[in-house]
Amino acid sequence: MRGELPSHAQVVIIGGGIVGCSTAYHLVELGWKDVVLLERKRISSGTSWAAAGLLGQLWSTSPLTRLAKYGADLYAGLEAKTGQPTGYKRHGSIRVARTQARRSEYMRALGMARAFGIRMEEISLEEARRLFPVMETKDLTGAWFQPDDGVTNPEDTTQALAKGARMGGGTIIENVKVLDIDVRNGAVTGVKTDRGEIRCEYVVNCAGMWSRKIGKMVGVPIPLVAAEHMHMTTEPMEGVYKEMPYLRDMDGYIYIKEEMGGLLMGGFEPMAKTWGVRNIPDDFEYTRLEEDWDQMELFIENTIIRVPAFAEAGVTSLTTVPESFTPDTSYLLGEAPGVRNFFVACGMNSVGITSAGGAGMALATWMVNGYPEEDLWPVDVRRYHPWQNNLKYIEERVHVESVGNLYSDHFPYKQPSSSRNVLKTPIHDRLKKMGACFGVVSGWERANWFAPEGVEPKYEYSWGRQNWFGYSAQEHMNIRENVGVYDLTSMGKFLMQGKDAEKVLQMICANNVAVPAGRVVYTQLLNERGGIEADLTVTRMDEEKFFIVTAGATTTRDFDWIKKHIPEDAHAVLTDVTWSYVMLGVMGPRARDLLNKITDADLSNEAFPFATAREIYAGYATAFAIRMSFVGELGWELYIPTPFAQGVFDELMAAGEEFGVKLCGLHAVDSLRLEKGYRHWGSDITPDDTPFEAGLGFAVKLDKAEEFIGKSALVRQKEEGIRKKLVIFTIDDPDPLIYHDEPVYRNGEIVGENTHGSYAHVSGHSIGMVYLGKEDGITDDWIMEGSYEIEVENKRYPITIHLKAPYDPEGKSIKA
Template sequence: MKELPASARAVVIGGGIIGCSTAYHLAKLGWTDTVLLERKKLTSGTTFHAAGLVGQLRTSANITQLLGYSVQLYKRLEAETGLGTGWKMNGGLRLACNEERWTEVKRQATTARSFGLEMELLTPKEAQDLWPLMTIDDVVGAAFLPTDGQANPSDITLALARGATMAGASIFEDTEVGDIEIDNGRIRAVVTARGRIECERVVVCAGQWTREFAARFGVDVPLVPMEHQYLITEPFGVPSDLPTLRDPDRLTYYKEEVGGLVMGGYEPNPAPWAVNGIPEGFHYGLLNPDLERFEQIMELALGRVPALETAGVKQLLNGPESFTPDGNFILGEAPGLRNFFIGAGFNAFGIASGGGAGMALAEWVANGEPPFDLWPVDIRRFGRPHFDADWIRRRTIEAYGKHYTMAWPSEEHASARPFRTSPLYARLKAQGACFGEKLGWERPNWFADLAAGETPQDVYTYGRPNWFSAVAREHRAVREAAAIFDQTSFAKFSLKGRDAERALSWIAANNVARRPGSVIYTQMLNDRGGIECDLTAARIAEDEYYIVTGTGFATHDFDWIARNIPAGLDATLKDVTDKWSVLVLMGPNSRSILQRLAEDDVSNKGFPFGTVRTIVVAGRTVRAMRITYVGELGWELHLCVDDAAAVYDALMEAGRDEGLANAGYRALETCRLEKGYRAWGSDIGPDHTPVEAGLAWAVKTGQATDFLGRAAIERQLAEGVRKRLVCFAPDEPGTVLLGRETIYRNSDKAGWLTSGGFGHTVGRAIGFGYVRHRDGVDSDYVLSGTYELDVAGRRVPCTPHLAPLYDPTGSRVRS
């Protein structure tokens, strides 16, 4: 048996498709001393029993790009390695069997075009011509993506393994990792029964074993093994070039296999597996079929493919697959442990993702960052609830059951709630709050008028939803009177130490070297100038900053700041989220309401915009920050959790005759769209710079202080940019914008919307998106074009704007 090397540049743990793809791509990057360790045999975990459908379209442009890379890799892999892969680019069909699903499919086709895929919309008969085995009595329409396909999971994995060794990597089967040596937070070696390998980088691609293994080293990987069943028929004359078929209204999928069919689906009552741990030695393992649970899928399938009734059954396969709480896979460097990377939780589309995920993970390992923004799958999107095994299991069961259900705009999860609540939860619920959830926190999305008989419950649609008028009420309160938002879920950090200013000045793009009492809105950039964080920093003292960021970015932003504090500086970052509640008081009447309760002067002179003060409100000490995300006069009131209820009650009483109303996150969204405020994760992110996003005013290039990303920003300011964030207002008043609609400039495709919604003050839909052109984009270029948006297959004329649609004062912020 071949001996293990004494050292390696990187060790990949796990010999499924993700591990083999990662090793392949690391070796292709020149990391020829990469070692892959598999505890049993390659593919013997869960890869060998995957169904093998390869679809590409996702709601994220970059994840779609990643899956598209898989297709390009699989097309050339057999010629490169000499091993068959079973790859067939036979296309993929998706059916719609009701009008709402047809709207969803048409919007998916628009998204596909936005992301560079040509998805064709078909009539039922055209779909049947491509897939003659099906009945179409209930089909409204279909979409066909010609570049989708299918592959043999084991064959394609072995080809990747061959390609990895051809490029210089080493692969060792029957080699289980017993431990990882870590010294002062640094990985030193991987330890196996066959020997020890010194290394500084470990990539864990261990499938359903990843959560338990990573937890031994303090890394949380929220995934759950779920039973997934599919049927393989005997051959019955199925054409070899038959496209893959997804029939989401019947919860089923199909692919051709050796003249027969593979048919599986996603039942609404799925079963988690190995709740008490994966059995010792489990490999090449299948589970006993659950005929009763599969019967519901079979009945739905027979209604679509009657030939299944007489086709012989070769096998009903039941195998465990790793699923996650949000249905997206998990990639990236673990927060809190340098050079410990994860690639796991692929939700039954690991074959489709395998090529691209391995490429992205390899570049992340080699370069210290992913090749592009991968936030939807980044391990840092998780937080506190994802350490709770029961929470993860309940949420993942829901996510599995929704795999083929309608993907409604603004849809919320229902399981494992409530988990984290603010002190106002019961009060707000009694006043009609309809709650959403973010990172385990219950947050009011909107408020029903209980006296008028409204029910605080979301009714989802692709048209105007049932909360539209309620959000309009709250929006008007913000603009015309005052509203109070409970934003206790904000993530909050303390950066403290003698060198806090030096550390934050390096990490932050804006000037944070201001006197205590200042509040600074700033981005934090990567080396390419891309926006990694978008937050506020309040200078509390000479040696302390209080940093506030979005609920969902708690883990990501803490990790980014912590890992970029220059070595040797006295600056300690601490998460203080649970110590503070946040009441956000906004609107033209907010000052008079606050002044009734405050012992301090809150006039514009006494409390200017962009400042933080410790004041007394209703007898309680409050850290008040004058800042806005809605474009109106207002304050964020940060206060002790125990004082939140008393201050809230006092504010509501003081504002009773001034029109003060409760407001939720959906009103916050409509207000920020009108004011042109950017949202990280949609409008801005690591692939967008402040110059491209119209935020160059918040970058301190006019000062001598160096900061992370400065060179990239100065280069763009000197040379110009190839994309620019633009606001679009459709000319048709009833247009519903959701994001990802294709932008056409002078009839040429120019980009897509990053976010969309409705502005209740301006009375129209609003969308934001980047206009792109390889020769450069400036203001004249943007405003000289004639624009249309593709909305579910319809071209809607629209008007571009570089200034906010709502700006009554002619300035960015009211005084």
């Protein structure tokens, strides 16, 4: 279907796979009729047609699980709505474990399922064989059944979404190639094709494995490449039946489902084959790649272990197709940084069929409302830095582990092994010599813990106490009792400058930043609903210059958010200076004593009180010193010009020998901040949570003269009262460890899930946070009246709720 190319459209969607069709479907459902979808060949002819069509609902976070559940429900009613058959069936799924480690993973997943409202239960191996009669179970450590999972026909479902989009007024044009995208004044204005131009207000990049190329047209990084994915089908087999649930054996890297009375088997191998990295043929359409039986050997061997009859089954086909993968195996969604109204939904990591329904809905809602209705940070396209669009970086990661990570053990704190040592701080090699074991956040190499002499700084993963637990505890306690130094150069650092800098910041900050030079302000940036878009500090350097510090993981996102909220006529310039400064934290009761050895500045409380900042001499360098703390102790953050960093570090460590200074890793920083009750954006606070709900009302100044974004929502909430509140808890039993999303019970009923967990080494208990909710208004009395438990690996443990931080609730240490 060629169709006439219109001269104008409100929205142009590039890509007619299931994600593009879902986005078009949902846009017209929400009332945007002037929607045009452009497909280079035919609908579903890229990679959607060849997918296995598995619909799993349980994902790693609550928002993504809700999107997956939405998609499954959408597909269930699509045929009735459009008249287009989809092949949707909800016969459930079985997941099995071969090892104790995998069993622990699934027992924790069982708790997450309860927290997220997903039906899941552990079943006996006998019941597993009854549901999947051809399965061998003697080597398994457990089996779990999810009755609401299902399967669908990928191409038919894509066509149903396309038909629904047309029925709602959308236009779909096939056999048209996008050549370029026009951008003016920082916003998209049109699309150039081989059949003419379309002027538009929005462009949506749903081009699958072509998306990186589309992104380059507007200068936006879309870090993905394609990798080969294979599945094969057999002739009908005895014992296989139509309503059979599909099976995941992740320890064997395989999935298996019923197909025409036989089996369809595919998998995700530890070492994948990338494809088309530098060029995808122009004639690619319903294209099958060359069969590679050597690459299939691992899957076949493991399928024979799980289904012995597979060894004698007749093979009817082997399908090999490319699918796009991202470096962290999460898809890319949202408005791209730096260009207004250029949206992205791609990089689906072989779960496009499962994810497309919810992803299309979420993106369409974002476009129509001007904001996402729920936290989408795990898949936000702004989680990447521009340099991570480097093909060498992406291809190596996808080849070595992105594909395999789908089915590998999902241990806590697991670090990638590929594309490493790319972005290092100037003191990286010094930390390495001192025993640092590095992890990665947003490409930054960061010291997570330090091994003592004679111990290899290498993770030994498990679901219990990993090998670094005791070493990190020592780092934690050294900051509590003495003095420690950590490297947080990865923190995002911006300068806001100009005669309107204060005016702009007053508009976007909930706190009052109209303070004297040298004052530091902790604040949140809010959306119109009062939700927290960023959590950061703003330091006034002089009348027209402000220094902004935010988390390393959110640097791209926060810079983009601030820049897009600077009015066009404002004399205010935002500059990212992250790489210009190294940040060293010097923290602990003896931090002042240590710093006095390398500076002549007066660091007394009278001369340098908490929440102040000034330039000081540190060794031979001039450093910008900020007296703040993310670990709840006396301390300073030293922002050192990059060329001077090694010298200052060496001076600190030499002077610190007198005090028993210890290097501190980021695992300890995390446990320290949780013990002190400090929030972390993306886990404890999100765009769905307000400062009042998160216990951050002290950082909101409703009485400041300027009208800031989100103020009216907070005024309304203050008048009406909050319905949920973030509280801290500790587990009474010192043994269990928690990570995230474990269900929390109040009086025997689930009331929330742990936002993020660590270990409070001062008290010797696991610690976390949870939002407690009550529809008619929540009070501290109601909270403390309840009896609480947390579920860890299918066992409940009593917990103690804390309305204030368990450690130093009055904040005396940081002001010492």
